[in-house]
Amino acid sequence: MAGAGLSRGADILSFLSGLLTGGGGTAVGLSIGSSSIKLVELKKAGKSWKLLHFGIVQLPENVIVNREIVNQIAVVESIKTLVGQIRLNSKAVCTALSGTALIIKRMSVEAPNPRELQDQVFWEAEQYLPFDVSEVVMDFHTISKTRDGKTDVILVAVKRGVLDSYMSSVEDAGLSPKVVDSDFFALQNVFEANYPVNPSEAVALIDIGAAASKMVVVHTGVPVFTKDTALGGRNLTSEIQRNLNLTYADAETLKMGGSGPLPQEVSDLMQIAADNFATEIKRSLDFYSASSSGAPVSSILLGGGSARIPNLSRTVEDVTGLPTQIINPFNAISYDPAVFTQDYLNAIAPLAAVPIGLALRLGAR
Numbered sequence: 001m002a003g004a005g006l007s008r009g010a011d012i013l014s015f016l017s018g019l020l021t022g023g024g025g026t027a028v029g030l031s032i033g034s035s036s037i038k039l040v041e042l043k044k045a046g047k048s049w050k051l052l053h054f055g056i057v058q059l060p061e062n063v064i065v066n067r068e069i070v071n072q073i074a075v076v077e078s079i080k081t082l083v084g085q086i087r088l089n090s091k092a093v094c095t096a097l098s099g100t101a102l103i104i105k106r107m108s109v110e111a112p113n114p115r116e117l118q119d120q121v122f123w124e125a126e127q128y129l130p131f132d133v134s135e136v137v138m139d140f141h142t143i144s145k146t147r148d149g150k151t152d153v154i155l156v157a158v159k160r161g162v163l164d165s166y167m168s169s170v171e172d173a174g175l176s177p178k179v180v181d182s183d184f185f186a187l188q189n190v191f192e193a194n195y196p197v198n199p200s201e202a203v204a205l206i207d208i209g210a211a212a213s214k215m216v217v218v219h220t221g222v223p224v225f226t227k228d229t230a231l232g233g234r235n236l237t238s239e240i241q242r243n244l245n246l247t248y249a250d251a252e253t254l255k256m257g258g259s260g261p262l263p264q265e266v267s268d269l270m271q272i273a274a275d276n277f278a279t280e281i282k283r284s285l286d287f288y289s290a291s292s293s294g295a296p297v298s299s300i301l302l303g304g305g306s307a308r309i310p311n312l313s314r315t316v317e318d319v320t321g322l323p324t325q326i327i328n329p330f331n332a333i334s335y336d337p338a339v340f341t342q343d344y345l346n347a348i349a350p351l352a353a354v355p356i357g358l359a360l361r362l363g364a365r
């Protein structure tokens with residue numbers, strides 16, 4: 001499982017090696033998105049997991065801007081609302097952040113012994129960071145040792161102020177943030193828990209949210225490429241708002257099918273959005289194949305709320321020439337059919353992918 005979570009302050013190593021488990025064998029993932037907050041609780045069931053709870057609450061516009069919390073009170077209230085609806089067994093959660101405050105970089109470093117690896121990684125990392133090192137919290141995950149005696153690692157660095165705003169929002173809502181991860185690693189976790197790994201193939205996992213699309217290419221358990229693009233469902237909502245002369249909230253309701261069948265104009269805008277997402281995905285994949293010597297991508301899995309855009313998978317498949325599906329985080333996760341219907345799980349599958357990946361991250365510790 002991917003595991004470069006971010007901890008606060010200097011206690012990073014003990015954090016990584018710590019044995020943090022949720023209460024009663026459960027694991028909670030909390031995804032604070034630009035448009036909504038999603039909460040999921042899983043329970044250990046033998047070697048696999050069972051879905052206990054899933055909840056989602058929409059956020060008002062402008063609460064999260066550029067993937068940074070600008071209205072902390074609204075975030076705290078929304079988490080509290082979710083927690084009030086769900087009787088969590090554990091308050092320990094894994095949450096995530098994304099955007100320009102987060103830097104993920106693969107590095108190859110030379111360290112004479114494992115003890116010096118961290119010093120060397122952090123020292124070399126300073127040259128890559130667009131921020132002053134005093135402003136960031138860093139962590140890393142070792143991938144492998146190379147033949148020339150170097151160690152391949154994935155560096156994760158995040159702006160301290162942004163990390164603190166996520167941590168304190170979660171704390172102020174009465175939860176305990178144990179790990180702060182990224183959407184990329186959550187996607188990888190949910191993929192690896194639910195799909196067989198084929199060593200000869202790389203897979204592109206893409207979360208298309210409200211403010212952004214996040215792509216990670218995974219090959220043999222390693223996130224070999226990540227790309228964050230500021231193209232999300234909000235662009236489509238704004239188009240609907242503009243073309244139909246609606247408020248943003250009404251455009252959002254209309255788009256999500258809350259006002260009955262879609263008017264033709266909206267369906268047309270949806271198809272344009274699908275084409276735009278597909279073109280962007282193709283561009284990122286072309287960039288990956290041009291800049292990396294890694295295995296070619298052989299298939300695509302889509303998640304995030306905007307993956308529900310009708311025809312999106314087919315459009316992506318047409319434009320990229322690669323088999324494309326909506327990710328199913330419930331392939332290997334059991335559930336009580338008296339609590340969740342198959343239709344409900346199908347509907348939430350793309351939205352639940354990242355929060356389930358986050359919960360699995362906590363469960364893997």
Ligand SMILES: Nc1ncnc2c1ncn2[C@@H]1O[C@H](COP(=O)(O)OP(=O)(O)OP(=O)(O)O)[C@@H](O)[C@H]1O
Pocket residue numbers: 032033034035036037067208209210211212213232233234237252255256257303304305306307308309310351
């Ligand atoms: N049925 C649907 N058809 C089209 N778009 C949809 C549908 N359901 C949800 N969406 C869109 O999905 C987006 C929300 O997805 P998601 O919850 O994954 O984003 P987020 O996590 O809040 O944002 P981000 O990850 O970008 O910060 C919104 O733009 C919403 O309009």
Ligand SMILES: [Mg+2]
Pocket residue numbers: 031032033034207209210304354
């Ligand atoms: Mg999201």
